[in-house]
Amino acid sequence: MSFLDALREILALGGPVVAVLIAMSVVTLAVTFYKLWQFAASGVGRHRVLSQALQAWDAGDKQAARARLAESHSYLAPLVGVAMDAPDTPGLDQRLDAEAGLALAGLERGFRLLDTVAQLAPLLGLFGTVLGMIEAFRSLQAAGSSVDPSLLAGGIWVALVTTAVGLAVAMPTSMVLSWFESRTARERVFADKALRTVLVPGQAIPLTEDAQSMATTPGHA
Numbered sequence: 265m266s267f268l269d270a271l272r273e274i275l276a277l278g279g280p281v282v283a284v285l286i287a288m289s290v291v292t293l294a295v296t297f298y299k300l301w302q303f304a305a306s307g308v309g310r311h312r313v314l315s316q317a318l319q320a321w322d323a324g325d326k327q328a329a330r331a332r333l334a335e336s337h338s339y340l341a342p343l344v345g346v347a348m349d350a351p352d353t354p355g356l357d358q359r360l361d362a363e364a365g366l367a368l369a370g371l372e373r374g375f376r377l378l379d380t381v382a383q384l385a386p387l388l389g390l391f392g393t394v395l396g397m398i399e400a401f402r403s404l405q406a407a408g409s410s411v412d413p414s415l416l417a418g419g420i421w422v423a424l425v426t427t428a429v430g431l432a433v434a435m436p437t438s439m440v441l442s443w444f445e446s447r448t449a450r451e452r453v454f455a456d457k458a459l460r461t462v463l464v465p466g467q468a469i470p471l472t473e474d475a476q477s478m479a480t481t482p483g484h485a
Contacts, residue, residue, distance in 0.1 A: 285388055285429045286429070288381050295378060299374055308448075308451055309451070313338070314338045314341055314344065317330075321465055343455075344459070344462055378437055378441040381437045382437040382441060389433075393423045
């Protein structure tokens with residue numbers, strides 16, 4: 265059986281609910297690929313050159329910091345450059361925080377859709393199962409005294425297809441959303457650290473013993 269034939273059979277068994285769930289899965293897949301492209305194009309998680317520029321700035325070597333910053337392709341590089349050019353401008357930190365928040369909001373665009381799919385898909389699957397169970401028991405009632413157990417079993421099997429499809433859509437969507445959210449959370453922390461390093465250089469705070477042990481423990485690097 266080809267993929268299209270299997271898809272037609274699932275649609276015939278699950279009805280319109282399965283059709284809606286499959287449409288939601290297609291949209292989810294499109295959003296996922298778009299977000300992966302966006303993250304790659306923006307250089308999310310790739311701040312090695314920018315980190316070197318920040319280290320040079322924090323050490324007082326402003327010329328080297330600007331040279332390394334010019335080589336960075338990070339989406340945060342323009343904001344860091346503005347901070348380096350006019351670190352003493354009144355209200356600059358609030359403005360840079362707002363611009364960084366706007367950039368991160370662009371990275372988070374589409375998360376609400378993925379969250380909606382992750383929450384709604386199981387409910388749609390359950391809704392389809394309820395409708396299928398109603399139809400199965402209606403057929404059982406129509407059969408009267410000549411009840412065939414296979415009739416009820418077959419109806420229940422068909423009804424549970426929608427729940428399976430709903431879970432199959434929701435679970436990977438939830439996993440993808442969690443991964444995207446964890447990446448943007450790390451980006452938010454890095455952006456805040458980068459701007460504060462430029463605006464208040466040479467103010468590194470030594471880690472406590474507990475923090476040092478966590479930083480050196482595998483899994484916290």
